[in-house]
Amino acid sequence: MTTPLLEVRDLTRHFAVRKGLFGRTTGHVRAVDGVSFTIHRGETLGLVGESGCGKSTTGKTLLKLLEPDGGSILFDGSDITGFDRKRMAPVRRDLQVIFQDPYSSINPRATAGGYVGEPLRIHGLARGREALARVAELFQHVGLRPEHMRRYPHEFSGGQRQRLAVARALSLNPRLIVADEAVSALDVSIQASVINLLKDLQQEFGLAYLFIAHDIGVVEHISHRVAVMYLGKLVELADRKTLFTSPQHPYTQALLSAVPIPNPRLRRGQRLLLKGDVPSPINPPSGCRFHTRCPFAEDRCRVEEPKLRELSPGQLAACHLR
DSSP states (O other): OOOOSEEEEEEEEEEEEEETTTTEEEEEEEEEEEEEEEEOTTOEEEEEOOTTSSHHHHHHHHTTSSOOSEEEEEETTEEOTTOOHHHHTTGGGTEEEEOSOTTTTSOTTSOHHHHHHHHHHHTTSOOHHHHHHHHHHHHHHTTOOGGGTTSOGGGSOHHHHHHHHHHHHHTTOOSEEEEESTTTTSOHHHHHHHHHHHHHHHHHHOOEEEEEESOHHHHHTTOSEEEEEETTEEEEEEEHHHHHHSOOSHHHHHHHHTSOOSOGGGOOSOOOOOOSOOOOTTSOOSSSTTTTTOTTOOHHHHHSOOOOEEEETTEEEOOTTO
């Protein structure tokens, strides 16, 4: 079996909660608490869950925009967990990111061409006419007109600005792109066009994606495999077809129940509605973290934390009832 492009093992990232005049630490937010997964070359792994479950923190930590507190990150077989800024510099050419808000992540004073071409200058890959030609090529790849390179961000629509962000991510010929809620701020029709763009670019350049989203319906259209996250932990991981036709974890079933469908009569099975809010990541529940909202919870679920284990080939779930 081929070595994964990215392998994350027991990744942990906690944030200290400080109070008082002297900033005394009173607890920790367990944003990412022992997460493991792999991404292969040319594959899209969807990472889905409610807001606050740790999805974006997972993406930023594996990119080392945040330093991990524990676990390991292996990229193309090399352990980059302990890399400092200098050692990470060449790795960052292969690891790029697309953020959620295409406006706040773009320098409003820079032209569109300057924004897209900035990584080329920083890494010393191209300057002058060579850089301009490369940027014009990137504009065409993402469906923008090269003559608009001198425009400023406010002169573009939301969908066009996100295409600029995609072009910038492509500028260094990366192998893995973390798309952090990359279409969440866009209208539904624009979402579809950006997702289709990402799929086309994947086919053309052999890209791998970690596609982070809270909308499991969007994840279905782009992912090869899907990881479901709840309160800092993965609760299910499976290929797209298996997860959407035979979800094993109650939380996954509830997420799928919330997806609107044009004809309610075509809905498969009974809807699973969740009650209550997500518990605080500062003081997560004992045992299974989902037991406070799970309609099937038993006494064992309240005291013993379930392990993420393989239930069928390629499908893992963390549930005592499976």
